Amino acid sequence: MADVLYFNGRFTTTDERVLGVEDRGFQFGDAVYEVFKFLSRRPIFLPEHYRRMERGLREIEIPSPWSETEFAAVTRELLDRSAFADGIVYVQVSRGEAQRLHFYPEGMKPTVVAYSRRFNFPDAAAKERGIAVITTDDLRWKQCHVKSTNLLANALAKKKAQRAGAVEAIFISEGIVREGGSSSFFAVRDGRVITHPLDEHILPGVVRDQVIGLALAAKIRVDERPLREDELFDLDEAFITSTTMGVMPVTEIDGRIIANSRRGEVTTTLQRLLDELESRA
Ligand code: PLP
Numbered sequence: 001m002a003d004v005l006y007f008n009g010r011f012t013t014t015d016e017r018v019l020g021v022e023d024r025g026f027q028f029g030d031a032v033y034e035v036f037k038f039l040s041r042r043p044i045f046l047p048e049h050y051r052r053m054e055r056g057l058r059e060i061e062i063p064s065p066w067s068e069t070e071f072a073a074v075t076r077e078l079l080d081r082s083a084f085a086d087g088i089v090y091v092q093v094s095r096g097e098a099q100r101l102h103f104y105p106e107g108m109k110p111t112v113v114a115y116s117r118r119f120n121f122p123d124a125a126a127k128e129r130g131i132a133v134i135t136t137d138d139l140r141w142k143q144c145h146v147k148s149t150n151l152l153a154n155a156l157a158k159k160k161a162q163r164a165g166a167v168e169a170i171f172i173s174e175g176i177v178r179e180g181g182s183s184s185f186f187a188v189r190d191g192r193v194i195t196h197p198l199d200e201h202i203l204p205g206v207v208r209d210q211v212i213g214l215a216l217a218a219k220i221r222v223d224e225r226p227l228r229e230d231e232l233f234d235l236d237e238a239f240i241t242s243t244t245m246g247v248m249p250v251t252e253i254d255g256r257i258i259a260n261s262r263r264g265e266v267t268t269t270l271q272r273l274l275d276e277l278e279s280r281a
Contacts, residue, residue, distance in 0.1 A: 002014045002015040003082070003115045003117055004078055004081045004082050004116055005018070005113070005114070005115040006074055006078055006112070006113070006114040007112070007113055008111060008113075009112075011078075011081060019111070019113075020097045022097050022098060022100050023094055023096070023111050024094050024096060024098065024108075025095070025111060026094075027100055028102075029148060029150035029151075029152075030095045030104070031092050031093060031094035031095065031111075031148065032053055032060065032062070032093055032147050032149070033053075033090065033092040033147055033148075033149050034049045034050075034052065034089075034090075034091040034092075035049075035088050035089070035243050036088065036089050036206075037087075037088050037119070037121070037243050037244065037278075038079055038085075038086065038087060038089065039085075039086050039278065039279070040085050040086065041079045041085050042281065043075055043079065043089070044243075044281045045206050045207075045210065045243075045281060046075065047068065048206045048209065049091075050068050050072075052204060052206065053091065053093065053147070056146045056147050059143070059145075059146050062094075064093075065093055065110045066112075074114060075089060075091075075114065078115070079116065082116040084116075084118050086119070086121070087116050087118045088119045088243070089114055089116050090113075090114065090115055091114040092111075092112075092113045092149065093110050093111070093113075095108050095110060096109045119244060121244065121246070122245060122248065127246070127247075127249070127263075127271055128249075129249075129251075129263075130248065130250060130251035130261075131166070131168060131240075131252075132166040132250075132253075132255075133161065133167065133170050133180070133252070133253055134160065134161045134164050134169055134253070134254055135169070135170045135171075135229070135232070135253065135254055136160060136161070136169045136171060136172065137171070137172065137173070138171035138172060138173035138178055138201075139156075139157075140154065141153075142200060143200055144201055144202055145198070145199065145200050145201075145204060155181075157169035157171065161181070168180045168181060168182070168240055168250075169181045170185055176196070176201070176226040176227065176228060176229065177226075177227040177229055177231075178196055178202055179205075180240050180242070182242060183205070183240035183241060183242040184196075184203070184240060184241045184242065185227075185238070185240055185250075186208075186211070186238065186239050186240070186241065187227055187231065187232070187237070187238050188235065188236050188238065188239075188267065189235055189236055191220070192220070192221040192222070192223055193220055193223070193270075194222075194225060194227050194231075195208065195212070195222070195223075195227075196224070196225075196226060196227065197224040197225060198224070205241055205242065206243060207242055207246065207274070208241050210274065211247060211270055211273075211274060212224070214270060214273040215266075215270060218273060220266060220270075232253055236264060237249070237259050237263075237264030237265075237266055237267050238250035238253065238258050238259075239264075239270070241274075246275070246278075247271040247274050249263040249264065249267045249271075251263075
């Protein structure tokens with residue numbers, strides 16, 4: 001079934017072919033995107049997603065197509081028009097359409113796309129079972145804090161993970177554990193949570209930020225510091241976070257069992273706190 005689609009100021013469905021072949025999002029990955037979750041037609045952490053998209057647009061010099069109020073109104077209407085109450089919304093803003101040249105013209109009009117999609121969020125059993133991950137070389141560009149649509153390295157890494165029977169690929173560069181192909185990475189050691197500091201090596205995950213806040217409020221120590229690859233051999237727990245996965249235990253890294261292959265205590269607590277926060281959001 002077609003999904004509801006917002007395209008450059010009007011509503012249609014994903015059955016309509018709306019994009020031109022010379023859209024720079026298509027030809028150059030010259031675009032930023034967001035994915036947010038909605039539950040019972042309530043968007044979750046919408047202002048945080050909006051702010052990250054605005055920062056990304058500024059970084060790559062694409063003019064913002066909307067104010068926060070306009071963005072909220074468009075997403076409200078999108079959710080009202082959707083045939084289902086729980087799912088995700090994919091939003092993309094590209095630099096726009098122009099004759100294919102690396103030098104883009106000044107004053108381009110951005111292309112704006114947003115559509116909702118049904119999504120099977122992990123159920124209680126999946127959240128308890130956890131996932132296996134692999135590690136892989138980080139072959140991405142050097143501005144990973146921008147949520148750009150240049151996802152080739154991520155897609156190839158995740159496909160490699162899937163072929164190895166895993167669910168996520170964790171990027172390593174300079175001997176440091178960065179993040180997942182589409183998630184933030186956390187380790188737990190001696191009751192302390194460790195995750196990469198915010199810089200150009202990682203995306204500032206919306207859920208990452210919420211989970212750090214929840215951990216601190218629950219008096220769990222959080223170290224935002226680079227985790228060395230060799231520290232992966234000596235962890236009490238590990239988990240990833242993302243909009244679609246929430247807090248997901250990692251029970252295996254490159255075939256090595258973590259935490260006796262069971263969801264750890266800190267991970268369980270943070271899962272519960274995030275679920276509670278989302279149900280209030
Ligand atoms: N890191 C990368 C590279 C991602 O692509 C994503 C989500 O797609 C995340 C982290 C998690 O971000 P969020 O928590 O905002 O979903």
